[in-house]
Amino acid sequence: MSQLLDGKATALQIKEEIANEVRRLGAEGRRPPHLAALIVGNDGASQTYVANKEKASHEVGFTSSVYRYPESTSEEELLKAIDFLNNDNEIDGFIVQLPLPKQINEKHIINSISPEKDVDGFTAINVGRMVLSEDAYLPATPMGICTLLKRHNVETQGKHCVVLGRSNIVGTPIANLLSRKGFDCTVTICHSHTQNLPEITRQADILVVAIGKPNFVTADMVKEGAVVIDVGIHRIADESRKTGYRIIGDVKHDEVDQHCSWVSPVPGGVGPLTIVSLLENTMKSYRRQMGLAQ
Numbered sequence: 001m002s003q004l005l006d007g008k009a010t011a012l013q014i015k016e017e018i019a020n021e022v023r024r025l026g027a028e029g030r031r032p033p034h035l036a037a038l039i040v041g042n043d044g045a046s047q048t049y050v051a052n053k054e055k056a057s058h059e060v061g062f063t064s065s066v067y068r069y070p071e072s073t074s075e076e077e078l079l080k081a082i083d084f085l086n087n088d089n090e091i092d093g094f095i096v097q098l099p100l101p102k103q104i105n106e107k108h109i110i111n112s113i114s115p116e117k118d119v120d121g122f123t124a125i126n127v128g129r130m131v132l133s134e135d136a137y138l139p140a141t142p143m144g145i146c147t148l149l150k151r152h153n154v155e156t157q158g159k160h161c162v163v164l165g166r167s168n169i170v171g172t173p174i175a176n177l178l179s180r181k182g183f184d185c186t187v188t189i190c191h192s193h194t195q196n197l198p199e200i201t202r203q204a205d206i207l208v209v210a211i212g213k214p215n216f217v218t219a220d221m222v223k224e225g226a227v228v229i230d231v232g233i234h235r236i237a238d239e240s241r242k243t244g245y246r247i248i249g250d251v252k253h254d255e256v257d258q259h260c261s262w263v264s265p266v267p268g269g270v271g272p273l274t275i276v277s278l279l280e281n282t283m284k285s286y287r288r289q290m291g292l293a294q
Helices: 007-027 044-059 075-086 106-110 124-131 140-151 171-179 197-201 253-259 271-289
Strands: 034-040 063-069 093-096 160-164 186-190 206-209 226-230 234-237 245-248 260-263
Touching: 007 044, 007 140, 007 271, 034 044, 034 075, 034 271, 044 063, 044 271, 063 075, 075 093, 075 106, 093 271, 124 171, 140 171, 140 226, 140 271, 160 171, 160 197, 171 186, 171 206, 186 197, 226 253, 253 260
Parallel strands: 034 063, 034 093, 160 186, 160 206, 206 226, 226 260
Antiparallel strands: 234 245
């Protein structure tokens, strides 16, 4: 039976470490770190995600600000708000919650964020630094996956890692990170045009699934004893639940889990570490801003 890559417990441990550092800095008379978020419109998932970020910030003693703008906000108005946050020395890091309304060019917006405050790690400069193995703010979900592997002492050196999905948010950056010194995996990226997909996934010692399709990975696609990391999150109707729905991932866990050595559950796997990674990046920016040792 597989062992759980417990993101919930790991996230609690890291939050406690951050909170202890914030308390120590407060005792020295320093201000708390400050994380801000910009959100445009009323997308339900985005509202929930920003609320969770705000809650996590408060739990570790950060100052948290949320700037809310109507759906009709223009790109020019949003750029002005970003310029203000870029130049506010009291704000250590901020994120622009995606997706944005159609009248706003996401690429323009992301790349207008100061790379030193880009705690989501989405600007071209931070992505470039990451690819060159320079000091960078790493994107939160791939960073969370790396943390999950490290904190559970999962062996990665020389292992074959197969990544399902090539998005700029998860698939491409996690492939880059796991191939680096320190992890030392041999990485294959698969996508919608990959031929003989099950044949390739069955070669994986570590399988990272970020394909965006519920229950996509089944038992016949997984090598016996593999480490399986499920990044997917989907809400499906379930009348037996009080909420009327349940959360599932990209992996069909009732089939796959019995064949793994390690597996990340959904919910409670990668998700909790995505927000914690944002807190860690904000802490890093704060130390830099305050001239403290990294």
